[in-house]
Amino acid sequence: MPLDGVVPHPPEAAARWRERGYWRDQPLRDVFDALCAANADRLAVRTGREDITYRMLIERASRLARTLYDRGLRPLDRVVVQLANDAPFAYLYLALQKLGAIPIMALRQHRYRELEQFIRLSGAVACVTPDRNRDTDFREIITRIHQAAPSLRLRIVDGDAPDGFIALADLLAAEPAATDADIAALRIDPDDPAVFQLSGGTTGIPKLIPRTHNDYEFNSRLAVGVCDVRPDDCLLDVLPIAHNLPLACPGMQGFLMRGARVVLHPSTRAEEVFPLIERFGVTHIHVVPALLIRWLNDPAISRYDLSSVRVIQSGGQRLQPETRLLAEKLLPNCTVQENFGMAEGLLMFVRLDDPAEVRLETVGRPICPDDEVRLVDEAGQDVADGEVGELLCRGPYTLRGYYRAPEHNARAFTDDGFYRSGDLMWRHPSGNYVVAGRRKDLINRGGEKISAEEIENLILGHPAVLDVACVALPHPELGEQMCACVIVKPGLPTPTLDELVTFLRAQEIASFKLPERLETMDAFPLSPVGKVSKKDLVAALSEVTP
Incomplete structure (x- = not known):
């Protein structure tokens, strides 16, 4: 039986995915064990401080798994993970897979409001957070959550651990009583979630996306195949590792599957990133457009040898053709590969051998022959090629429902299982797709999706505010603000x-959700049916200098 609250694929679809070799019925534990054994003496993970071989990686992850087993962690236990791009994340991710426990991929920017809901909704038994991050003490946040969350048993921190907390470093250094045989005896169903990713939904706090062992392994295997990843290649992972792209598209997970190397680094600052590229011979980098723009305009780009870079993979937001052309001019051995993906599943990639004009104009096409894509109008009817419609999708690695969200699922999925993405697209003559906007009420700030509704509801709590509408306005680097x-x-x-902003900070939300512009009005423009016309608001504000 699947984990309660997880919507499974229909039996006939699951049988088809197995017959076609998409689902191999191997838990990620077995996948990682096999690839680490096959590549034992090769470098797996590099940081600014340490080189870690595949043998070291799996040995440390196995010891951590046994230590967590001693602490009572078992298959299907949910664990909120909020760690930086560093070696402890890799050890913990593999350790949780060995146990069959399910990491919930929280972002470092998340605060009380988000973490409390993740723990309460999932029934998480453990969380792993930093001790502090900038001006935030996560130990204080988790203490408050723990008082109202009876499921939370293990409070683990990366850093200083006060009473009631456990230091991650101590767990990594412990000598466990449990044996490898104890861990191997744990039954892990490949149809159960291997990880919970987070949605960029429009209705407030992100929803939990169950990605099963079967579909998540296939997800990374597919992505590796269209990104020209070779065994001697090196990925630089500086985007937050919790995101689907740097974790598994192909990300750390995919590069390990290829026996390649991953450089984990917690900062995106050019003065730190460029030396790493030169030092480690980085061949692949994941970026969002705002980050790439910042790097290309940094004077330091001319001071380092970046000739090893072969593929810059851009996602999270539409990349302007001018940015791609400039990147390929400054990095002449490099191809900028755009992709359109979602934590819910479907991945589209521009192929590296697509004609130049197709690579400039499109975000790619699905990477699996059984990815089903429909573009539909407001009545749910398919539109003709070249016409804009909402993207609907289903397939062997696309979810069939959010976790414990039956009411939302009834709106987010069609009766025959297609996910309503809210993204507007049209089909290019090449067969690739072009993003034309979205139907969802989201602000896409540098690749981070913000629910307008969530922030509007919080602002309405301000004693001086009668009504509010949050809209996305263009930003030269972030795309939208x-x-x-x-x-x-x-x-x-x-x-x-x-x-x-001070009022909103008191609500303890992620800082990327804070508005960067405020406009006061006497009234909002309305649509013919009496709703606030955000389209007209954006048009009016775009003509006003802030």
Whole structure:
């Protein structure tokens, strides 16, 4: 039986995925054990401080798994993981796979509001967080959550651990009582979740996306096949490792499957990244457009030998052709490969041998022959090639439902199992696809998706705000930034942007969700059916200098 709250693929579809070799019925534990044994003496993970072979990686992960077993962790236990791009993440990820426990991939920017919901919704028994990050003490946050979350038994921190907490470093150094035989005896169903990714949904806190062992292994295997990953290649992972792209598309997981190397680094600053590329002979890099733009305009780019870079994989947001052309001019051995992907499953990649004009204009095409894609109009009817429609998809690595969200699932999926993405696209004559916007009410800030509804509901709690509408406005680097449009209650002073941000910070939300522009209005433009017309709001604001 699948984990309660997980929507399985229909039996006839699952049988088809197995028959075609997509699902191999191997838990990720077995996949990692085999590839680490086959590549034992090769480098697996590099950091600025240490080189880690495949043998070292699996030995440390196995010891950590046995230590966590001693602490009571078992298959299907949920664990919130909020770690930086560093070696402990790799050890923990593999250790949880060996146990059949399910990591929930929280971002370092998440705060009380997000973490509390992840733990409460999932019934998480453990969390692994930093001790501090900038001005935030996560030990204080987790202590408050623990008081109201009876399921949470293990509070693990990367750093200083006060009473009631366990230091991750101590777990990594412990000599466990459990044996490898104890771990091998644990039964892991490949149809159960291997990981919970997070949605970029429009209805508030992200939903939990169950990615099974079968579909997540296939996801990475497919992505490796279209990114020209060779055994001697090296991936630089600087995007937050919790995201689907740097973790598994192909990401750390895919590069390990190929016996290649992964450089994990927690900063995206050019003065740190460029020396790593030169030092380690990096061949592949994951970026979002805002990051690539920043690097290309950094004077340091001319001071380092970046000739090893062969593929820059851009996702999370539409990349402008001018940026791609500049990157390939400054890095002449490099191809910028755009992709369109979602944590929910479907991946589209521009192929490296696509004609130049196709690589410039499109975000690629699905990477599996059994990825089913429909573009539909508002009535749910398929549109003709060249016409814009909402992307609907299903397939062997696309979810059939969010975790414990039956009401949302009824809206997010068609009766025959297609996921309603909310993304608007049209089909290019080449067979690739072009992004034309979205139907979802989201702000895409540098690849991070922000629910306008979530922030609007919080702003409505401000004592001076009568009504609010949050919209996306263009930004030269981030792609989009959030503008909060507010109507102030009569007779009350108008809050400043700084005052509004201070109010929102008190709600303990991720900092990337904070508005960067504030506009006050007497009334909002309305659509013919009486709803706020955000399209008209954006048009009006785009003509106003902030």
